[in-house]
Amino acid sequence: xxxxxxxxxxxxxxxxxxxxxxxxxxxxxxxxxxxxxxxxxxxxxxxxxxxxxxxxxxxxxxxxxxxxxxxxxxxxxxxxxxxxxxxxxxxxxxxxxxxxxxxxxxxxxxxxxxxxxxxxxxxxxxxxxxxxxxxxxxxxxxxxxxxxxxxxxxxxxxxxxxxxxxxxxxxxxxxxxxxxxxxxxxxxxxxxxxxxxx
Numbered sequence: 001x002x003x004x005x006x007x008x009x010x011x012x013x014x015x016x017x018x019x020x021x022x023x024x025x026x027x028x029x030x031x032x033x034x035x036x037x038x039x040x041x042x043x044x045x046x047x048x049x050x051x052x053x054x055x056x057x058x059x060x061x062x063x064x065x066x067x068x069x070x071x072x073x074x075x076x077x078x079x080x081x082x083x084x085x086x087x088x089x090x091x092x093x094x095x096x097x098x099x100x101x102x103x104x105x106x107x108x109x110x111x112x113x114x115x116x117x118x119x120x121x122x123x124x125x126x127x128x129x130x131x132x133x134x135x136x137x138x139x140x141x142x143x144x145x146x147x148x149x150x151x152x153x154x155x156x157x158x159x160x161x162x163x164x165x166x167x168x169x170x171x172x173x174x175x176x177x178x179x180x181x182x183x184x185x186x187x188x189x190x191x192x193x194x195x196x197x198x
Contacts, residue, residue, distance in 0.1 A: 001048060002032040026102065030095035037087050044077045054165065060158040073163050082157045089153045
């Protein structure tokens with residue numbers, strides 16, 4: 001969603017000075033992520049992708065206290081604190097990390113021999129990034145096993161995606177795509193026969 005919005009925004013500023021948006025790219029990404037958060041999670045609405053999958057966020061802490069979940073659909077939405085921490089971690093965390101990386105790359109902290117402090121900070125950043133990637137991979141394995149939390153932010157906040165309604169029809173029709181796939185396969189397998197059929 002943010003990539004689509006960013007593409008449209010870049011088109012709007014395409015006639016401006018070349019490279020103007022590049023220096024403000026982390027701010028632009030943070031602004032778009034904030035808009036998506038504000039008009040979805042903050043107002044207890046799912047993002048468009050989550051809505052297509054018939055999902056919503058649930059506060060898993062409240063469900064564990066009650067322990068009377070029958071269908072897996074019950075339970076309150078996220079609390080105000082969870083929503084705020086989600087914004088701080090997802091939007092603010094990504095912005096700060098992107099800005100820190102661009103600043104350190106511009107100042108060449110990794111190459112500096114004269115400034116040992118900058119080189120140590122660069123090494124620390126690399127270790128933090130490695131630990132985050134390892135933790136994300138571990139979370140992915142846990143998600144594939146249990147199906148509970150998609151990313152580390154959701155796991156830390158105990159915000160779980162559950163079904164919005166039990167009986168929802170599929171929102172996307174795949175009939176045309178299935179027909180197209182069948183015809184493509186037939187045309188690859190039997191090119192002469194399919195050309196004569198048309």
